Amino acid sequence: MGSSSDAIAQFTAVSCLPDNIAVEWLKLYDNDIDKTTNAFFDDPDALQKHSQNTWNESQFHTDRTNNPGQPPWAPRQLTLAEQEEADMQKAMALSTSQFLPAQETGVTAAEKPYFGPVRHEYHDTKNWIMTTSKATAKEILLNPEPKDRQRQPDTPAFLRPSPAGHRLPGLVKVLHAIPAAREALLSRECLKAKYEHHNEWWDGVPIQSPQVIHGEEDHDTPPQEIIHEGQRLIAFLDDTERAYGSAEALTALPGLRDCTEDCTIKEFPALWYDAALRHTPAAPLNHIFQSTGARARGEYFESEDITVLDLEIHQQLFEPGQTLYDALDSLLWPNRDGSDPEEIFLEKVADVLVIRVFRGDVTAKSLDIKVPAVWYSDRYRRSSQPRIHQMLADKVAIKDEIDELEARKQRASAFKSSRQSDKPVEVNHLLQTAQQHFIKGSDYFAMTNGIASTETEQEGPKSEAYRRIAEELKVLSERVAARLQAFEESRDKAREKLRELSKLFTEPSDIPGETPHDKYTLRGVCAEPETVYVQERSKPDDEDEVLIDAPAADHWQWWRLSYDAHAAQPTSCNKVREIEVLKAVRDGPPSAILVYASEQAMSVENKELPPQLKSFVQTDNLAFAAELASSDHQSPPPDNEDPNSSSTPLPSYNDINNQQFSPPPTAGRDKSYDEYIP
Secondary structure (H helix, E strand, O other), X not given: OOOOHHHHHHHHHHHOOOHHXXXXXXXXXXXXXXXXXXXXXHOOOHHHHHHHOOOOHHHHHHHHHHOOOOOOOOOXXXXXXXXXXXXXXXXXXXXXXXXXXXEEEEEOOOOOOEEEOOOOOOOOHHHEEEEEOOOOXXXXXXXXXXXXXXXXXXXXXXXXXXXXOOOHHHHHHHHHOOHHHHHHHXXXXXXXXXXXXXXXXXXXXXXXXXXXXOOOOOXXXXXXXXXXXXXXXXXXXXXXXXXXXXXHHHHOOOOOOOOOOOHHHHHHHHHHHHHHHHHOOOOOOOOOOOEEEEEEEOOEEEEEEEOEEEEEEOHHHOOOOOEHHHHHHHHHOOOOOOOOOOEEEEEEOOOEEEEEEEEOOOOOOOOOOEOOOEEEOHHHOHHHHHHHHHHHHHHHHHHHHHHHHHHHHHHHHXXXXXXXXXOOEEHHHHHHHHHHHHHHHHHHHHHHHOOOOOOOOOOOHHHHHHHHHHHHHHHHHHHHHHHHHHHHHHHHHHHHHHHHHHOOOOOOOOOOOOOOOOEEXXXXXXXXXXXXXXXXXXXXXXXXXHHHOOOOOOOEEXXXXXXXXXXXXXXXXXXXXXXXXXXXXXXXXXXXXXXXXXXXXXXXXXXXXXXXXXXXXXXXXXXXXXXXXXXXXXXXXXXXXXXXXXXXXXXXXXXXXOOOOOOOOOOOOOOOHHHHOO
């Protein structure tokens, strides 16, 4: 039975195959259009495989008459034109599913859902559904029009949030704004001769660098790729004309691609450090993210390297009004009273300190701790341990005093009868109620005993007794209130003393030996994946600000950079005050990434980008200019512009990369505020 013309037409429309090949496909599956279509998309080579394993009488006669030299049992070979057409259709079919996830099917009519390979020869297509091979879904972030993602003058570029929900893009942006971290990630000792480019790299498409593999070597991405990808991102944030980019190419590298949420925050600095030590072991900034925690008791000494400090605030240790110092104290010295000779301290504090602070209570709705804009590491150095031990002992004594005052206040303010079922009653409330009772009794007896008397006559004995008791109760109530007030004042003084004691090595002091010196400043905060707060070097807004801040060598401005994929204008870059940043940390989500930098890290000179990286960003800017031009050409030209007029063509990627670059000039000093004024 031959294939119907309708079936041939339907199958050629779906598969884009020639009619003669479509007929062969339909014959193979008994002219069933559904089975044929499914088989074609499951295995585009099924027809060729079948022809190689099937005896074809017509081919026997064809070979005998038309190709005598061909043995009769050989399979039929397609003509050159047929082979080219089949290869083209196969490529088109594969390309339609190249970037889709693997699919699995399930039988919806069964009693229990089944997801897996097909178990029977035939299934009704009406009862089939499709599902992805992984249970997790990844959000696809759509980009606005090119003109809406163009970087505005005097605004910082940033990296949009990851669809996976982690905060690595925000961390990279903050590190870029710290001079020493920027220089470290540029890794000038490990530059490539030329940086490959892809027009969609800015949107997260990885760049596959050519590799030379020898024998049985591992074919994974070489470790230095994390250095090169970091270099691209830093160069992009320096000179891009786009409003934002993506760090997805970085997170696609081995070691990061399988990380979840904030795992990337810990793994990225560690992987970068390992790669830097392997390829540039003598680089001075290799250890910029490395801290070392230590434990010592007599001759015993143990240390551990830390790239990201995980700071969990346990619910049982949480107190309202807690500071970052209190949280660090609880991490390093939990339940310590200063009597233990063991020392726990930070032997080395990184110049760029990354802290991931989070509440251990899953019901917490905010972080609810005070984060200082200036943080001193002296408190946690070994040289400060004797003074810290004394502070811990004093804090325990003061806390014991506060607990004793609270207990005495409780005993003085509450009365409980001997019966276990009775609830405690406030003493003041009890005394006031009794006082009112005797006052009313005194008034009552005075009225009944003096009905026939004048106002000057003496009251009855009961009225006088009730009045006397009421006055005594009033005096007693006042004494109890005064005593409770004294307890509260003593408690408040003890708490104030505790707060003052807790400030040791946290701010400048007039007491000799208690002024800290290792100063760190807060440079950035990642509270939510969609928002990052960062301090950027910038020019003052106006002349008045220049004059006010004239003594300062640099001007630093806090920015709030956010990306909302569901908004009409997804990007937002706004200047904010420092107090707004600190409040956002306290009242924001119960987890935040804090980045502090030492004065040494902030004093590093910002040098020009290396020529190779400058070329890479220029190439990307040219690609973006082409996007803008293409977008503009889709709109009608202005009335005064000739639509047929030609413009100078943009140089190509090869033109840029074939240029000869001379060494960059030595970076000069930054202008002072006075030099900004003409």
